[in-house]
Amino acid sequence: MIAQWDSLLERVRLRDRLALARAISLLERNPELGHDLDIERSRQALVVAVAGPPGAGKSTLLGALASEMTRRDATVAILAFDPISPRSGGAILGDRIRMLESAHHPQVFVRSLAARDPYGAGTPQLPTLLALLDAYGFDFIFLESVGAGQEASPLVQVADVVLLVLVPGLGDSIQTLKAGVLELADIVVVNKADRPGAEDVVRDLSAYYRLIAESPESAPPILRAIASAGEGVTEIAEALIELRDRRAAAGIPEQHREEQAARSWEVRVRHRCHLLITELLNEFLAEDRGTGRWRALEARFYRELAQRLQVLAESIRADSD
Ligand SMILES: Nc1nc2c(ncn2[C@@H]2O[C@H](COP(=O)(O)OP(=O)(O)O)[C@@H](O)[C@H]2O)c(=O)[nH]1
Numbered sequence: 001m002i003a004q005w006d007s008l009l010e011r012v013r014l015r016d017r018l019a020l021a022r023a024i025s026l027l028e029r030n031p032e033l034g035h036d037l038d039i040e041r042s043r044q045a046l047v048v049a050v051a052g053p054p055g056a057g058k059s060t061l062l063g064a065l066a067s068e069m070t071r072r073d074a075t076v077a078i079l080a081f082d083p084i085s086p087r088s089g090g091a092i093l094g095d096r097i098r099m100l101e102s103a104h105h106p107q108v109f110v111r112s113l114a115a116r117d118p119y120g121a122g123t124p125q126l127p128t129l130l131a132l133l134d135a136y137g138f139d140f141i142f143l144e145s146v147g148a149g150q151e152a153s154p155l156v157q158v159a160d161v162v163l164l165v166l167v168p169g170l171g172d173s174i175q176t177l178k179a180g181v182l183e184l185a186d187i188v189v190v191n192k193a194d195r196p197g198a199e200d201v202v203r204d205l206s207a208y209y210r211l212i213a214e215s216p217e218s219a220p221p222i223l224r225a226i227a228s229a230g231e232g233v234t235e236i237a238e239a240l241i242e243l244r245d246r247r248a249a250a251g252i253p254e255q256h257r258e259e260q261a262a263r264s265w266e267v268r269v270r271h272r273c274h275l276l277i278t279e280l281l282n283e284f285l286a287e288d289r290g291t292g293r294w295r296a297l298e299a300r301f302y303r304e305l306a307q308r309l310q311v312l313a314e315s316i317r318a319d320s321d
């Protein structure tokens with residue numbers, strides 16, 4: 001399997017799309033693969049987390065943005081993270097993204113992935129996935145979560161920049177948003193500008209950033225858009241290209257690289273622990289539902305958890321030898 005992975009990786013570096021798709025599938029089944037890849041990442045791609053409430057138009061905007069980027073000869077990867085719905089067991093993908101996917105545009109790669117964590121935000125393989133897409137040589141990698149998206153999710157943590165999509169009529173407007181994501185935003189889009197109240201949101205956001213920004217230049221641009229009509233998309237593409245160019249010119253500071261590597265590691269460890277505990281807990285609960293014997297099982301639960309952690313530790317040691 002390692003040999004298969006290595007040969008796929010070689011082909012990915014030569015921009016072989018089929019190999020890329022296969023490598024992602026292999027990685028989905030084998031989270032341990034590509035362990036060190038994220039450390040080696042050249043990071044020429046700009047990784048953009050797209051955050052915002054469900055229904056804000058993130059998928060629609062991404063479809064329009066991808067088209068705009070390809071007109072500028074840029075290559076784009078879109079990863080859509082869908083929570084595993086207990087009812088359907090399946091995944092949902094925005095219509096516009098689905099359209100792109102089926103159009104087989106040579107410059108756009110779209111993949112929908114199942115998110116197995118409570119934030120609806122990814123998989124333990126996320127850092128490796130990004131490294132893989134980076135190795136292929138994409139200019140932009142967009143990450144969309146269909147989770148609540150208003151908090152600092154793991155997607156935001158691994159991204160280079162955060163594109164926040166908001167809409168008119170957010171109740172008490174920006175007060176309803178968790179502060180974290182507003183502060184992390186590098187570009188803010190007020191989408192559905194065809195609806196009443198768009199200017200109110202723009203005004204509230206401007207006031208907010210005037211208050212918190214250290215200098216006017218450090219406040220994110222606030223752009224209006226009507227994603228469904230493709231309006232305002234050029235400006236968003238230009239803002240992203242400018243961010244990318246500025247980062248490329250400045251070089252990536254060593255400290256930032258270290259921070260990214262540490263965060264990638266944190267995301268992976270968090271997910272692994274979460275999965276391990278959840279799976280074991282589900283097994284115990286299924287075994288004992290309704291009998292009340294679970295109280296007595298607690299000690300056994302911890303013993304078994306320790307054993308599984310031991311197995312995980314061994315597999316990781318074997319992998320890095
Ligand atoms: N009126 C209006 N509707 C839009 C706009 N952008 C997207 N929509 C619609 O909003 C709905 C949700 O869009 P979607 O992209 O799936 O949102 P997501 O959940 O944030 O990905 C869809 O029915 C879109 O057609 C816009 O600018 N104006």
Ligand SMILES: [Mg+2]
Nearest residue numbers: 058059094146
């Ligand atoms: Mg969506």
